[in-house]
Structure formats: structure tokens, C-alpha cells
Amino acid sequence: MASNATHQERAPQDRAGQDSPPRDPTHLSGGLSGTAPPAAPDSHGQSLVGGVLALIRNIWRRLTSMRTALVLLFLLALASLPGALLPQWSLNTAKTANYILDHGAWGRLLNRLGFFGVFASPWYAAIYLLLFTSLVGCLLPRTWEFVGQIRMRPVATPRNLGRLPHSADFFAPGSPDQVADRITGRLRGWRLARRAEPSGSVTLSAEKGYLREVGNLVFHFSLLGLLVAVAVGKMFGFEGSVIVTAGPDPSAGFCSGSPAAYDNFRPGLLVDGTTLAPFCVQVDAFRATYTDGGQASSFVASIRYQTGGQPSSSGWQSRELQVNDPLRIEGERLYLLGHGYSPTFTVTYADGSTQSRTQPFQPADSAFTSQGAVKFTDPPGFVGNAVLDHQLAIVGIFAPTAATRDGIMTSSFPAAQKPGVAIEVYRGDLGMEGGKPQSVFAIDQAQVQKGKLRKIDRATLAPGESKKLDDGTVVTFTGYREWVSLQTSYDPAQGWALGSAICLLAGLMTSLTIKRRRVWYRIGPGQAAPGPAPDDLGHLTGGLSGLRRNVVDAAVGGPGPEGVGPAGVSTSRVEVGGLARTDQAGYGDEFGKVASFGRT
């Protein structure tokens, strides 16, 4: 099979010094062309250094072979699999932790091996680094070779054109030179070389579709570019998220500029947090609309923002922030990612003083039954350790549309149609002095177990309703506001990633649609002899691989006698052979056309 000959891959060992390099020469330059540089002859002075060098060279050749690339691609897919099947720390900490707990020793082992953080694990990095090393090792020589090919004339015409996947053979009027001129005139857009053979024949070699190789190289280089862009983003980018309760007062906002502004800040490896672009955001209102069935149909946050460290009252710009529509500001991006309710509680102490808190609650279901805790850490009228005995916590459930079933409050609709809370009130030491961070959505259960924090009452309240505690303190559910969770993202290289991706796609499409193809003509003086036409032979014996697609070829090279020119005019015998790389299908039609250029 002729096309196979161009695709042979040699094991690194059997480089006998005279044939093609071990890298799979899948470019057309392989077997047929003989343009491949000969491999370095084996060194004879077998010094130790030479041996080591030879070993390294062998490893390098093996690493950059097509087969290795294939195996590494496989490994890459395989190694990604746990990333899709197992919960990942980076996506869902709670789920991952539960999974590990549920799976005992196995869970712990897998965790230690990095199966819950696949894309940050060393083995994953090893695979893609090897793959990309292989890629570089493969691309550089291919680029050189390709540049060489462009500078070189199309390769000489092979001896036996009948053996090529596409072939034709016929007689045409005119001397070989005339026929060759005719063909040359019509081969537009082909790179062409004309040579004379000792036998008196003229040969033409033509090649087209160099863009395919360009596309392929662009594609592979873009992969590299993409990897670099991803890496740069990982190093210099960051993300910070913050929950802001919407409302007209200044507390409903935040100013970026330092990691401390965020509830949660995830810096890139090389981010120290001193270079954040400063901007301030004020969330004035949040609106969600729902269908009758409770499915959300829109989320809009009305925000004002300004850049610069010092917010001024005149510098605000207004904007509606929506899902799928981030605010792009100072190279950073601000997203609306989530929302929920913040109930407000007012505590009226026995001495008549009041304290009010609005605290975001965490939604637990799609109807926004939300859980949370409101902590009052500074009871008035106490000093010293007595404060710790009189801290209050209101823990419970907020339901935008409250429905109580079996004594448990849940929400039946996500919009606030009939808000209500079901709360428990704790008094005692909240345990916040130790400096240990606490969840804002819950109290420290350890304090409850230690008896330092005691449940003293429970109540179900509608807005405006109150509950009087045993010591005369009154807890009032004053109302609610809505919170939004905002995220700031920064990735300095994402434009590069996009650029690489576009080049990648363009290269891919070019390389997959354009066929690299060759056609050769050998035009010799000849007169059709009576008897079986030469093309019959060619087709039935030589063209094993091309048999089934040669209907056009055969039609072109019809029975011999047709090719005989008028008496007195010389005729030439024209043999044509064609070869397309990788996928032969589809070249047939074009080959038929090109082959017929010589006929008249």
C-alpha cells in the first residue's frame, strides 16, 4: 500500500544510518520523497559520554514519537477521569469531605494520592508536562522540515506511477514537451517542478495543500499557547467572593483593594494581595422574579460602583448586574453569583436599650428555606466576664413564604410572600473570644455541649412579632432584606487563552479540510500500440489499493486506441500518479480532473 509507505514508523533502535528519522514522518516527506535528513550515523568511539548521549537521544526520540504522543493523550484522558467521577475539593469541599468520611481508609488513601484534587496533583502535572515536552520535541523539527519543504522543489517523479493510489495512463497528441507545456499551463495553484529524464521523458511533479501542514502546526502551537495562558492565569490571577446585603445604607457595599475586603479570597500562586485594583461597589437593591411554579426567571442587582481607593459621593455610576452579564472594571470582573435573604432582628434589653442586626441566612432548598444565626455579642450593662454570660444568639430558619408542617417551618415559594422565622434563642458564651473563626451561619455547637451556651426559648414569628425572654429581654423579628453574593475575578492571561483557542480552531479546521496532495506526470514519446491498453494492466495489477476509487481515473485513461492522435501528428504517452496524505477519499474527483489536463 503506497500510502502506507509514507507512514512507516521505525523504532528508534533500527536506525541503520541510511533511512528516515524515527519520528513518524507523516508529512508527505516520508518514504516517497526521500527529503528526510539521514539520521546521524552511529558513533563508533563508544565512550561513556557517547553512550549516555546516545541513550538520551534514544529517550528523546521515543518521547517525541507519534506513538508516545498517543499513549500520553490516552493517559491524559484516563487521569482526568477521577476528576469527573469523584467529588473535588476545588468544587465542593463539604461533599468531598463527606465522601472521604463515607469511604474510610479508601477515602483517606485516595485523598492522599490526590484523587480529590486531580488537576492539581503531581501525577496529572507529570502527564501533561511530558505530553507537552513531546509536543515541543515533535513540533520544532517538523517546523524546520516544513520550511525546508517549502524551499525545495516538489519531489521527483517515482518510477512506477501505476502503483500509486490514484493513477491514469493514456496517449495524448503532441510531443512530450508540448504536452508538458499544456499541463503546466493548467496546473494553477500547484507548486511545480519539471525535469527531463535520460530516457527522453519529461516529468512534472506538482504539489498542493501546504496550508494543511501550516494549519497542523498552528494547531499544535496553539495548544502550547493555551497551556501557557492557563498557567499564567493560575499564577497571577485571583478570585474573591463576598456577601453583601442589599439596601440604601453604606453597609450594603464593599471596597476591593485588599484581600480582607472579601469573605473568601483565593489568590494565584504568585499573588500577594497588594496589587488588587481598588474599586467600590454599592448594592442598592436586588430583584428576583419567578414563574408561578417557583422557577426563577430573572435576577437583577442594581448596583453603583466607582474606581479608585477613596469613594467620593459624586463618582458613582449605576449599573444593573445580572447573571451572565458581569461588570468589567479595571481589568477585573464582578459577578452576581447567588442571592438569599437576610432577616433583621432587634433585641430590646431589660434596660431599654436596643440592638439590631441583619444577617444573611443560607438557602437550603430551591424555595429558599434558609438557615442562619444572628449573634449579639455585646449585651449592654455588663462588664468583664459577665458579658460572656449574657451574649445572645438567634438560630433558626427564615422562610420567604412560610408554611409550617408538623411543627417544622419550610418555605413553599422562593419569593417573599409571607415571610416568617422559626427561631431558638441561646444565651451564654458564644465562644468568639478565642479567635477561632466561626461560621457566620451557625453557632459553635461545642459551646452548647460544654454547657456554656444554653437554649432558653423558641418562637415562630411573623414580621413585627416579638418574643419576651425570661429575663425581660424582647426579641423582635423586624423584617428582612436580600443579600447577593458577588465575586471578583482576575485573570491577566484569559485574553491570551482566547486568542490561542481561536488559533487552535482555525488551525484545526485548516488542517482537517485541506488535503495535501501530489500529482506526477511522466510524458514520454509513444505511439499507442494495438492490443491491450497499458492502463488496463496498470489498473488490474498495480493499483491494488486504488482499485475501488479509480472510476474516474479509468474513465480518463480509456482504452488505448482513443489516444492515438491524427496521422502525422506525434503522440505522447502520459502516465499520471496521484497521492493524498492521510485520507485518500475525495481526491479521486480532483485527480480525475488534473489527470485529464494532459489529454488535449
Place this chain on the structure above:
Amino acid sequence: MSINQHLADLSYQGFQAALAGYITALVCLGVEFAARRQLSPTAAEAASIGLRAARRGGTAVLDRQGPDRSGPDRSGPDRAGSDRLRPGDSSPQIGRIAPPTRGPREPLSTRLGRAGLVVLIVGFVAHLFSIVSRGLAAGRAPWGNMYEFSSMICAAAMVGCLVVLRRTRTRSIGFFVLIPVVTLMFVAGTVLYTRVEPLVPALKSYWLLIHVLAISLSTGVLMVSGVASAMYLLRSRYERNLVAAGPIEQSVTTAGDAGPERSAPVGHRSRLGDLPSLATLDRIAYRTAIVAFPVYTFAVIAGAMWAEAAWGRYWNWDPKETCAFISWVFYAAYLHARATAGWRGSRAAWISVLGFVSVVFNLFVVNMVISGLHSYAGLN
């Protein structure tokens, strides 16, 4: 955005009609495929047919000429196939309003196969109607949830399948493509079906239009590719068994770029012998893959751009993204394999099948079992 419930009902009826059509076509083509084995000419016959065709100025085709069998190209042997009207064979009958007789009457199974093709096309038209009217009813692009998305994939697979059928005239591929299509359509129409609803805010984006359209079109075409590769594996196993089974009385070997292929020898009458040749199957798989792969690549890139606008980062390694990445790498490996010595043929076909399995896995298991950020309305 108002929803036209009447039109939505019509759309669902169109969907059911399409499914009925596909099932009927599946049965017809299945019967034809199962019955074909009595009809396949032996290798010797095939060879002689080929030689005769060549002498007539056609091509030398060492491939059996089933009643509608032909090679991969338009220029393939269908030119000489028995579907063709042969002017010399029939004498026009005056006064009869009918096509001229076609020589010997075709066997029932062949006519059934052809009827299956007609039903298939009718079903496809109903399918298109169903998709368009669903979109009109909802006032948005009709690929906003799993039901709609699956329906789109099937339609894309049918387009791919019809193009392949037109080019190669091997009806058996229609049969094999219909198997997953009918399965998917059935699941879509029962388990996944949801009434027309407006989109959740997360899906309200022009990226939905672009990303999901590209994903579903490429998935549909990849389905054809995967099926062709699976058929390739079946056929190549059959051929290996033949070789292992001992002396082959008469076999004709030709070489395609996918490796040796062999026509069934006399005496062996397995249905699998009636699959298209290895070279044809390989070419179908490859050509559909190179059409679908760039579209799939584009879809993944568009998805990343959407993620950038929606979630704050263009790539999150969310299970759906990870799985899409895996499929993409499989298809890249497939294209590589076809250019690597020792990996063409069966191994490449295996990779292509794996790629397709991962696509289907991504579509169903990841959506329904492992949920990530990707959410579709009406499936919770």
C-alpha cells in the same frame, strides 16, 4: 415571553410521529439487514461483477454488489448497481403508467429496506417540524433542557446519517445509527420530557444558542461516527474469525487505507459479512469525525467563554467540563491514531468508540447523576 401551549402540543405530536417513523424504519431496515445474507453474492461473483464493470469502462470493484450495495464514493459501484435502470433489459409497455420493469423483481426485504428509508425521511421531516414548533412555542431556541437537547442530537444524527446514506448507499448504516437514535428519542420523550417553560436565568444568554447548538450538532454527528466505528469493529472481528476458521475457498483481498479487507468467502453467510467493507466504514467514521470534531472544539471553546461570563472563570473543571475535555482528548487521540503506524484500523476504531461512549456518558450520567454547575431546567 408567552408560551403557546397549543403549538407545544403539536410539537410533541411531531416528536412522537418522528419516533414512530424511526421505529418503523428501524424495523424495516433491520429485517432487510437480517434477510440480506441469502442475497449476498459470493466473493467469486463479486469479483466477476467487478471485472465486468471495469471492462465496461467503469471501475474494477472487488466488492460485492448487493442490491443496493456500493462503495464509499459517489463514483462507487452504485453506478453499476442493480437499482439502475438497464435500458436493454426492459421493453416499454405501452399504456402502462408505471416505471419500466426493473428486470427480476426485487426481494421483499430489499423493498422493505427502501420503504424503511422513505419512512425514515418522513419521520425526519416530522422531527424537524417538532423542533421548529417547539422553538416557536417557547419563543426561544429549542434547546434549553434535556428533552430538547436530546431531540436536537437525534436530529443532527439523522442529518449525518442521511448524508452518509446518500453518499454510500449502504442502508445497513441507517439501521445501526437508528438503534441509538431510537433509544435516545425514547428516553427523551418519556423520562426527559418537560413541558415548555421559560429558561432559568442561568441559561438566559446568547451563549446558550451558540454553545448548546454546537454541542448538540457535533454530538449527533459524532454518534454516526461512533456507530460506524462500532460497525468497523464488528466487521473486523467477523473477518478475523473467518481467517481463523480455516481454509478459505475463495477470497479476494483488496487493500484499503484502513488495512486489509476481505470479502466473505463462499459458504460463509454471517449477517456481519453484509456490513459495508472495512475501508468504507473507516472512511465514514473518519469523515464524520473530522466534520464533528472542529464543531465540538468550537462548542467547548464557546462553553468556556460562557463560563467566563457566567461563573467567573472560563474553566472550572466542573464534571461536565472535565468529561467534555476527556471526550475531546479521545477524539484527538483518534485522529492521531489514524496517522500512527500500527494504530490505524481496529485500534483507532476502539478509540473512536471510547470517545463516543464518553460523549454519551457526559450527556446522561453526568447530567443526571453527577451534578455540577451545569444545570438544565426541568431535571431536578
